[in-house]
Amino acid sequence: MFENLSSKLEQAFKTLKGQGRITDINVAQTVKEIRKALIDADVNYKVAKTVTDSILKEAIGREVLIAVKPGELLTKIVYDHLTSLMGGEKTDISLKGDPAVVLIAGLQGSGKTTFSGKLASHIKKQNKNVLLVACDIYRPAAIDQLKVLGEQVGVEVYSEPENKDAVTIAKNAIAYAKANNKKVVIVDTAGRLAVDEQMMKEIAAVKQAIQPSETLFVVDSMTGQDAVNTAKTFNERLDFDGVVLTKLDGDTRGGAALSIKSEVNKPIKFVGNGEKMDALDAFYPDRMAQRILGMGDVLSLVERAQMVFDEEEAKRINQKLRKNQFDFNDFLSQLEQVKKMGDMKDLVSMIPGVGKALKDVDINEDAFKPIVAMIQSMTPQERANPDMINGSRRKRIAAGSGVQIQQVNNLMKHFEELRKMMKMMNNVKEGKMKMPNMK
Numbered sequence: 358m359f360e361n362l363s364s365k366l367e368q369a370f371k372t373l374k375g376q377g378r379i380t381d382i383n384v385a386q387t388v389k390e391i392r393k394a395l396i397d398a399d400v401n402y403k404v405a406k407t408v409t410d411s412i413l414k415e416a417i418g419r420e421v422l423i424a425v426k427p428g429e430l431l432t433k434i435v436y437d438h439l440t441s442l443m444g445g446e447k448t449d450i451s452l453k454g455d456p457a458v459v460l461i462a463g464l465q466g467s468g469k470t471t472f473s474g475k476l477a478s479h480i481k482k483q484n485k486n487v488l489l490v491a492c493d494i495y496r497p498a499a500i501d502q503l504k505v506l507g508e509q510v511g512v513e514v515y516s517e518p519e520n521k522d523a524v525t526i527a528k529n530a531i532a533y534a535k536a537n538n539k540k541v542v543i544v545d546t547a548g549r550l551a552v553d554e555q556m557m558k559e560i561a562a563v564k565q566a567i568q569p570s571e572t573l574f575v576v577d578s579m580t581g582q583d584a585v586n587t588a589k590t591f592n593e594r595l596d597f598d599g600v601v602l603t604k605l606d607g608d609t610r611g612g613a614a615l616s617i618k619s620e621v622n623k624p625i626k627f628v629g630n631g632e633k634m635d636a637l638d639a640f641y642p643d644r645m646a647q648r649i650l651g652m653g654d655v656l657s658l659v660e661r662a663q664m665v666f667d668e669e670e671a672k673r674i675n676q677k678l679r680k681n682q683f684d685f686n687d688f689l690s691q692l693e694q695v696k697k698m699g700d701m702k703d704l705v706s707m708i709p710g711v712g713k714a715l716k717d718v719d720i721n722e723d724a725f726k727p728i729v730a731m732i733q734s735m736t737p738q739e740r741a742n743p744d745m746i747n748g749s750r751r752k753r754i755a756a757g758s759g760v761q762i763q764q765v766n767n768l769m770k771h772f773e774e775l776r777k778m779m780k781m782m783n784n785v786k787e788g789k790m791k792m793p794n795m796k
């Protein structure tokens with residue numbers, strides 16, 4: 358999914374390297390490339406321009422923390438903008454009413470019937486009694502298709518093959534649902550190959566008659582700008598509540614996912630990732646942006662570093678690490694920072710290579726307390742020169758902090774490991790070790 362877009366963006370970020378500050382000149386070129394990548398991915402020109410203009414505005418002159426590189430900081434800025442372009446927050450469907458009614462609309466071939474089956478299965482898993490309704494009065498095959506899917510997911514399908522009035526079928530289905538204790542009714546409607554007045558009238562009439570709590574517009578993501586235009590037309594007539602983007606497992610360019618929210622002002626609520634009944638995902642704008650940027654956890658890392666990193670302290674520690682002078686005073690100060698950052702293991706696991714090195718090191722919140730007590734039982738000289746802590750000193754520290762000698766030995770061992778690990782993290786920051794590849 359979005360492979361072209363992802364690799365073009367990666368290429369764009371690569372041009373922005375090495376500087377301690379994002380400057381007008383180096384960022385302008387990169388942002389131009391980002392805009393081109395978006396347009397190539399079939400994002401509307403106006404949308405691509407607006408979003409890249411605001412990325413540029415935000416990026417220029419931003420101080421780059423020593424914990425991150427300019428390209429990474431810009432990736433984070435682009436990520437934030439793409440997330441808000443796609444709506445920011447995840448939006449759920451509304452299942453109000455008894456029964457709750459969900460109306461499904463879209464062109465023929467968009468994946469409407471497939472999605473109806475998937476949604477029925479999804480809601481059934483929440484222990485709700487669901488009814489599927491086949492409202493396609495033109496294609497008997499569509500009714501059969503829904504029946505097959507209903508059987509697959511174990512949901513009853515209501516149909517009236519002889520009836521040629523979609524509104525009556527829909528109304529009858531709801532009466533049937535009420536009489537049979539169905540809590541959610543999903544109405545699959547007829548589509549056409551292209552937008553057509555009669556189809557629009559029919560769906561609008563069905564909507565008017567059954568007053569759904571949720572109307573979903575299904576669209577094939579492979580159709581790019583056309584998807585956005587069709588969405589606009591359907592929205593003018595139906596005022597739908599959300600979009601379902603199908604076939605995201607295919608070779609889709611990303612334009613529809615990125616443009617629909619800003620062009621139609623309706624959120625994407627679900628994405629279809631395959632033909633199987635379980636290939637349905639809720640749509641999370643932030644996760645989608647991460648996938649588009651191929652960044653994964655690096656974003657969280659940058660975010661957390663931005664949140665708690667004490668630049669001055671980091672510089673001081675870096676220098677000590679370089680001279681191999683990292684001591685227990687620094688260890689205590691680092692413990693404080695680590696506590697602020699959250700779970701240490703979780704954090705370092707985001708940096709490839711480092712997580713593996715830390716696999717067997719046990720660092721957790723509770724482990725901090727005796728560690729702090731032991732360090733406090735050390736003399737100032739001992740804290741500054743950990744290498745001088747021999748057997749008899751360890752005994753004294755154990756007695757002073759009320760722990761077993763074994764625990765002091767463990768601390769010394771872990772301290773050594775941490776020293777090594779900090780050195781490695783330092784190398785990552787300085788670019789001697791590579792940050793994760795953007796795939």
Ligand code: GDP
Pocket residue numbers: 463464465466467468469470471472548603604605606607628629630631632636
């Ligand atoms: P409808 O005419 O809108 O009801 O569309 P269908 O549900 O019949 O889907 C049309 C075709 O697209 C079928 O072959 C489906 O299997 C396929 N399809 C639907 N959703 C997806 C999806 O998310 N991924 C893939 N790869 N195929 C899908």
